[in-house]
Amino acid sequence: MAIIRYPNWPWADVSTALEDFERARRQMDRLVSAFTGQGAAPAVSGVFPALVVKENGDKIIVEAELPGINPQDLDINVHGNTLTLSGERKPDKVDGASYHRRERKWGSFRKAITLPDEVNPDAVQAECKNGVLTIILPKAEQTKPKKIAIKSE
């Protein structure tokens, strides 16, 4: 008896079709978020504080929303290409008050993040404005792109 294969029959490809569909869905998600540039930002690391990391030429910019945190209670450390942020948010105390709502959280935090490049730790600047922390980290000299001249004879 001859065994006939039907490679082009649709059910032979169900698993690949599902994979294709999944890939298309992911591409669609990426496309949508690239267009809107916002929307529900997923908490990637799940560790407080949530960060936005940007790259601008030879600088890396790290931003975090830290409302109610006194800049003096913040500790920023750079070691190699690891940035560590730690601090504490203290509860606001009002004597003799009763609470109707208490949604704002307090406590301490410690977060480490690996930067995409080595940075120059001596030139790091940090600023806290309206509860938003901005850290500007210039890249280390050796990681900056260098223009290579081509010699012509």
Place this chain on the structure above:
Amino acid sequence: MTEKDLQIPEKKEVQSNAESTRNAPVFIPAVDILETEHDLTLLADMPGVPLDRVDIDLEGDQLTIRGSVLQENGAGRVLLKEYAVGDYYRQFTLSSDIDREKIQATIKDGVLRLVLPKAEAAKPRRIEVKSS
């Protein structure tokens, strides 16, 4: 007080029929509301909002807080985005009478503090329990 770890606050978007004119999401700020004998204090987390961009409106017993975030869109390629930046909006219905002349609003480190003094008539009076 025991030490505890802070969690990333979930930013809830306002569900509203009215569309905003700015192309930014609008979030519900987390608030604390405290009441003392003399006033009602409202604390709202609104990072990125300077005082001149906060709009507080008290109409009847409806208190509306609006905060427009000041986005300094520094050019750059975004490598990681764990949160979205947007405006803030929240409405409350106040139960006690407020002395509107004396409302104070301050902002510090991204936290709005709104002190709403109670009107004389609304201050609590001690109720004597008579025993017969």
